[in-house]
Amino acid sequence: RLHIQASRGGRIPIFPHDGLYCMCMHAYAYMCRKDDHLLVLVTDMGYASIEDAVWQTVNEIDGDCQILDCTFKPAKMDKLVDFELNVAREKSKAEAILAGPTEEEIRMAADEALAQSLQAQEHEQYEQFEERERERQNAEQQRVIQQRETESDRVRRQWQEQQAAFGGGGGGGGGGRVLGGGGVASQQGQGGGVANQRRIPAQGRSLENPNVRNLQMQMQQRNQQQHQGWQAHREHERLQPQFQHQLQPPLQPQSQRPQLDWRQQGQQRQADRKEKKKSGSSCLIM
Secondary structure, eight states, rough: OHHHHHHOOOEEEEEEGGEEEEESSSSSSSEEEEOOOOOEEEEGGGTOTTOOOOEEEOOOSSSOOHHHOOTBHHHHHHHHHHHHHHHHHHHHHHHHHHHHOOOHHHHHHHHHHHHHHHHHHHHHHHHHHHHHHHHHHHHHHHHHHHHHHHHHHHHHHHHHHHHHHHHHHHHHHHHHHHHHHHHHHHSSSTHHHHHHHHHHTTTTTOOSSSHHHHHHHHHHHHHHHHHHHHHHHHHHHHHHHHTTTTTOOOOOOTTTSSSOOHHHHHHHHHHHHHHHHHHHHHHHHH
């Protein structure tokens, strides 16, 4: 029947591999006869990976056909096996998706969600720890800065008190000298002690002791030196974190260091011992 319809032309429905093919028998010649067999061009995408697949025999409607090459010889079907395996694998995946997740998949999903939640909790705890550590370091820095400022204020007040004490002592000493002079004047004259206490010393005469004045000058110089040393120490503490690496002397290369062999070292030690003995004997003789 197919032979007759193919010879007359027209459209012939064919159902190989559960698919509907509508073959137009006109100028394109999709179907032909070869040795009493009907042949159609291979149009199934399942044979796209097989280069030799050109013709397909149409023997039965159950799909039991044969694939031929361009010379009407059986084509090599090595790659068809891999294709069928891929199709079966994809079909099993689709069926598994339609069937829904299994108990194993549900358990794995629950474990993954638990692991993600634990990881997020651990990350949050780590961030909180870093924040507390930063706050502690900032508080420690503020405490150190405040302690340094307090110490500097205390040293400044102490220095000012010392300066005021030394200045007041000098003035008091001078006043005592005036009072002493007044007492002497009162002893020499009758009833003139009070007047001599209030009397201004004569021009060109100094009632201050030179020893006291020298002592005051020495104390002022020593206070100035202490103040300068304190300022230098404070400046050194302020600049120490910036230049602590620059203050270290660079190491000399191994090639530039003085090297002595064991003989020279022994001779040097003997010379040092002789020098010590000579110095000891000279001290004893003296």
